Amino acid sequence: MRNLTIHSSTHDYDVLIGSSLRHQLKDMVKKEYSKVLIVSDSVVADLYLEDVKAAFSNAKVSDAIVPAGEGSKSLEQYGRLLDKCIQEQLDRQSLIVGLGGGMIGDLTGFVASTYLRGIDFLQMPTSILAHDSSVGGKVAINHPQGKNLIGSFYNPIQVVYDTETLQSLPAAEIRSGYGEVIKHALLSDASWYDELKTQLLKNVTTEDLEDHLMAGIKVKAGIVEEDEKEHGVRKYLNLGHTLAHALEAELGYGAITHGEAVALGIAFAMRVSEHKLKSDLPILSYLEWLQLNDYPLHTLKSANPKQLVHRMKWDKKTVREEIHFVLLKEVGSPVVERVNDEELTEYLEKFLEEVNHIEQRN
Structure with a gap:
């Protein structure tokens, strides 16, 4: 134990x-x-x-x-x-x-x-x-x-x-859980992220799972002990969640699991990071990992960018109707940036188009 x-x-x-x-x-x-x-x-x-x-x-x-x-x-x-x-x-x-x-x-x-x-x-x-x-x-x-x-x-x-x-647990719930596990790795440790990125979820052992759970809990514990009520660094735990929550509400709660939505939201956060911060992030290999592990990229095919942006503005992380986005300067280095509606709609349109091209190739 x-x-x-x-x-x-x-x-x-x-x-x-x-x-x-x-x-x-x-x-x-x-x-x-x-x-x-x-x-x-x-x-x-x-x-x-x-x-x-x-x-x-x-x-x-x-x-x-x-x-x-x-x-x-x-x-x-x-x-x-x-x-x-x-x-x-x-x-x-x-x-x-x-x-x-x-x-x-x-x-x-x-x-x-x-x-x-x-x-x-x-x-x-x-x-x-x-x-x-x-x-x-x-x-x-x-x-x-x-x-x-x-x-x-x-x-x-x-x-x-x-x-x-x-x-x-069924496969969808394993994917869901690892959406949050990989989030903790991206927030904290490039080497742990690189290790997870090689992981086929169908091959996860009980020992792997206990290691990953404890590592993820330690990351979260360190953050919430510093900022319990989300006035500062705890906001970093929302990486991927702005789009995820909008997707869950738009598709209907239960149509996609929370962690699957977070995993897709992380990919979008990476792209926004590239636009806003000029970050160099491993987004293509991350998208490949999502595909290999059957994350539901297809749910983005019919998504309406403007409607998703509207949903994001109802998110609890919105302040004075401005969307505050958790981005990555690099793996292990998160920041919070304001992204206006016009930028967000443009970035989202490009991202959805990119994902649809990937889906069509498969």
């Missing part, structure tokens, strides 16, 4: 990574709770819910299951979970457990942060993607106008990452 402690402004919490940890929860959760609500989705619940319920045998345990997919990060499901908290009479000595991927962690954390002005919650990620979202205290739900527009900063008491649960 691997352990990393995250230092936040409210409390320190441990991230535990290892195999079969769901069966060891009783020894890991340090506080006694009289009531526990486990929130999961319709796919994960069938696989792991009973294991986690058994770990809290000394408490009154209830569960709430939401439909799988990004569409459940909604006001409707948020309200339904609050109703469940009230029905179960959870109090401030109760615990909410988020058992699932990034959607479950975000939704559950937001419920925990607002019910009774905040009760304890435990993150139990079951996706690679959630190595990013489970650390750092950002919790949120989506609005039809944009992703994560309703949320707060609220840290879990612990993150328990059972790598055994990752063995059931």
